[in-house]
Amino acid sequence: MNKTSKGLTRRTVLSGAAAVGLAGVARAQTPAEIKVGLIVPLSGIYTRPGQVMKMGAEMGIEHINAQGGIKALGGAKLKLVVIDCGDTTEKAKNAAQRMVAQEPDLVAATGSYLSSFTLAVTEVTERAELPVLTLSYSDLLTDRGFKYIFQTAATASRQSELGLPTLMKLAENASGKKPKTVAMLMDNTATSVATAKALKEKLFAQEGLQLVVEEVWTPPLSDATPLIQKVRSAKPDLLLFMPNAVSDAKLGLEKISEFGLGQGKIPTVSFSITIAEPDMLQSVSPETVQGIMTIVANWGSKGHEALIAELKAKYKEPWMTQNVISTYGDMWLMKEALEKAGKADRNAVAQAFRTMDAGPSKYYPGGQLKFDEKGRRVGAGVVIVQWQSGVPVTVYPPELAQAQPFWPKKS
């Protein structure tokens, strides 16, 4: 942006200066407060994940400030600026524009749940040179050659690459034999499509799995009967069930249970956090979901016990989903970058993210606190979560596992 705007009108330069310059002024004296942004859906159908992310961010800010703020900046406190990105791509873009125009002294931000929203938001922040951390895992996010986006989660294709072999190992250890056939039921959202692509093109063959049923639906799912009927007649060793809406997950799981395929008759695995959301228990019984596994980018795990307890006490959340723990971790990551940058300047913070090498990550599974040239976290891993007695607990990787996995046995 800077390179091209020089040739343009005086007004361009002035407006550009207005956006970037204020941050420059702020760095002259040590600020008492450093603003960081949280741009998430707080209205519309994605409100719930947005709220949960806010909980994580608030807890993170509170802990950082309680422990003395940003030491390199004389103990400056972090301040959270919350922006609602709404429920459409256009609203997300507008909200991002508002964020960069109205909050010129932000040094970094995190968001925005749905990868479509993150895509739109980062189109704006990239041009405003504001670093953004994200837990969205679409590969596209970090395939655009952007310099100011940092993806903390493993990308969708990487998740399936990492997740499926692990899952196969788990099955082999627990049941003594490798699954041979697989059924795949998925919705057609961007995440599911990206995951399925990686599975079909490469991973099934690599793991010696034969795809016997493949069904795709467009949310909302109105009736799961025909899908589950096909699964029942094909009798696969493994069922990949990939919904992204709680209502779809509920319909599918109830039907699985109704057809007598639940409780591990056919081991069922998902690829998103939907199936492990607290909302699930409002509509299905713990027995229906018992044993179901899901491969996710992050989850409350071993070592997070105090945090999980605090979340429960403060926000009445029964367990810690990816949205909470990742956003909480983002706050610490921003602190790390600010300490490294030594000044409250967005470009310095972005540079700190790029050059950071802060060792093993505490709040994201696997890998380092380090980003590659695309902005992807180096060595980002996955977590396998399993429903056990009404709670989805981390069962893999072993160093994070809260409980031993059990492989549902065919009866």
Added chain:
Amino acid sequence: MLRMRSFLPPLLFTLAYAVVSLGVTNSYYQLILTLVPVWAVFGLSWNLLSGYTGLISFGHAAFFGIGAYATALGQIYFDISPWLLIPIAAVLGGIAGLLIGFPTFRLQGHYFALAMLAYPLAILYVFEWLGFQEVTLPIKRDAPIAYMQFADPHLYTLLGLALMLSTIVLTQIIERSRFGMALLAIKQNEAAAEAAGINTLAWKLRAITLSGAIAAAIGGFYAQVLLVVTPASVFGMLVSAQALTVAMFGGVGTVWGPVIGSVILIPLAEILHAEAGARIPGIQGVIFGIAIVCVILLAPEGLFWKLRDLLRKRNAKATASDTVATVAANVTTLRPASPRPATGEVVLEVRNLSRSFGGLKAVQDVSFKLHKNEILGIIGPNGAGKTTLFNLLNGFLKPSQGEVLIGGRDMSGQRPHVICEAGIGRTFQVMRPFLRMSILDNVVVGAYVRARTDDQARQFAADAVARVGLSAVANRVAGELSTKELRLMELARAIAGQPRILLLDETLAGLGHGEADEVVAVIQQLARDGMTIAIIEHTMQAMVRLVDRFLVLDHGAVITEGLPEVVTRDSRVVEAYLGKKWAGHAAN
């Protein structure tokens, strides 16, 4: 002159808007200023089809999305500049309009609206299936201007404004031309429009093609502003609804409606989102919804029409005065009937015409001849098949059997606008005037069937208005007229197309004694001027003085034909009207 003057307000508005936008340095406000013309143009494209023809489209997102995806995918896969892709998008949108319009125009009313709803939703799934859930425009750091990626957000607004200005001007040109008149006529009464010589299907297809092209072009520009295209953001229900919302809020069927709607609603929604939404997330939707509901309740046709009506009322108080008296004077100067020379030349011949609906024989085996310059009265009791006969003559209905020869050529089964071109004009029992248009504009609609140019059409219309004696009130809107004046206006619309034969369907219905006489005088004058007329009427009284010859129908068949004195004494006629008992009396 008139034309240039009408382009001045949009030009001034655009300039003022541009000046305001150049003064705004906040990039967020600038983005909102860019989105206003985007949605205004989308509203205008919707208005061009739905506002003027009255065929409500719930599916304009189909065109919008095609434009957005064409612009995005063209850049990603073929590395074409959006400067080129937006015109390409417009062409694709136009083609889509044609393809969608052709089958869908078979439907009318709610069915049309619902069918249109299906297109974007179906296309949405196609794009999801193709794997275009999320598409982002590649960032061009080395050649931003060539790829319409401006660092200065003002340029987006100016480009949006340029698109809006051209759409407004285009709409204004259309509004005033034969095109606009045809669309308005379709909106009021598609059947009457066909009867007035308008090829409704052809005009509707032109409208949807143009509308689709504009919607696709602005969709392409929108993709350029948003930089991210997802099926939901360009094909979604909310996108189609946006076009309806801005147009209906601002005013349907006027160029200013979508602009007003967009200027108010888009910033309002954003301000609510930014201000109220930050405090109570979700409240913005509630306030926005309530605001729209209130405006729709207070101004059901949109703000523009409400304001215009208020202004008109104020002006009317000042100027309303002597016009009425002059009209009456004008008409009564016509003298009563005098015998006309019947040349004997047959201009319309009907041979064994029949039409049945299931078991009901509405018209059976009717034959008659209409001679040049005569007035033929077609009478008969209710349900005798009079209007059905007219509908067969002007092509609304296809005959089951028989022929209609116009000037010796068999025209039975032709579409109404073709028959109108062949020289048959008609009026309707139920009047369908264009209430918001002036009398002259109402009449112009009927003139296009003969006129080659817009000016000629206005000339024909002015002549027609003069012939029925409405010249003095020609510029008043039809909504202010009395029943008699409306009947005369309908008559003027029918003769503006310069027909050789005029079919009048109960033109005297609903008129008082004196009023009926005035209308009769006008019809007689038309006949004196060489027009051939067939008229349907219930009331014998007025008819006896008006017509040269009677054709009497009962149960769909001709019972007799002849001079008024003879027919009114015919016992079969009396029987048909009054029953057997009275037929005996009449014979004595």
